[in-house]
Amino acid sequence: MKNEVRHLRTAGGLSQAELAAALKVSRQTINAIETERYMPSLPLAFALARFFDKSIEEVFHADGSS
Amino acid sequence: MQTAAPSPQPRRLVPLFVAVLAIPTFLAFWIGGNPRAGLIWGSLSVLFALILAVGGRSDTIRLLRGEDDDERTLELETRATMLTAVALIVALAVLFLVTAARGDNPLVYGLLLLLAEVTHLVALAVLNRRS
Numbered sequence: 001m002k003n004e005v006r007h008l009r010t011a012g013g014l015s016q017a018e019l020a021a022a023l024k025v026s027r028q029t030i031n032a033i034e035t036e037r038y039m040p041s042l043p044l045a046f047a048l049a050r051f052f053d054k055s056i057e058e059v060f061h062a063d064g065s066s
Numbered sequence: 067m068q069t070a071a072p073s074p075q076p077r078r079l080v081p082l083f084v085a086v087l088a089i090p091t092f093l094a095f096w097i098g099g100n101p102r103a104g105l106i107w108g109s110l111s112v113l114f115a116l117i118l119a120v121g122g123r124s125d126t127i128r129l130l131r132g133e134d135d136d137e138r139t140l141e142l143e144t145r146a147t148m149l150t151a152v153a154l155i156v157a158l159a160v161l162f163l164v165t166a167a168r169g170d171n172p173l174v175y176g177l178l179l180l181l182a183e184v185t186h187l188v189a190l191a192v193l194n195r196r197s
Binding site: 028 | 114135138139141
């Protein structure tokens with residue numbers, strides 16, 4: 001599933017470690033989500049969307065479109 | 067809404083647990099009249115504990131220590147445990163068959179296989195009821 005996490009994070013001037021600390025996950029998990037090697041749970045996906053003040057559909061693209 | 071983030075374990079907890087396992091290991095061999103083998107097996111436990119304790123830069127070691135636990139590491143741990151169980155069950159089945167083919171009693175391996183299957187069934191039933 002494609003996502004906008006890296007784009008949103010860099011636009012906000014955040015490092016992976018800072019985003020990970022804010023969401024209480026490891027930096028490796030943020031990296032795995034950004035590189036689409038790991039699909040987050042629904043609670044974490046919502047937490048990411050809320051953190052960036054976006055809807056979940058704006059962060060994650062179920063149909064694979066960017 | 068909270069993300070599924072288990073509490074990280076203290077850094078030394080897992081290495082300490084593995085190191086402490088050396089004591090009952092040595093005692094078991096000592097009681098069995100073979101303290102030399104107990105020292106060897108106990109030393110292996112301590113060696114593994116040391117690797118866990120000092121291997122801080124390796125992501126895999128950090129995963130083993132449960133240091134950066136979150137939902138992804140929990141999923142990795144679950145999958146790794148599943149693979150471990152499959153490897154053990156295959157080994158038990160092979161040992162059961164080889165022992166039987168040699169004309170020896172494979173009861174121990176059969177009981178362990180039975181334990182694995184019963185555990186699997188009970189776990190499925192409990193998890194199915196809870197989810």
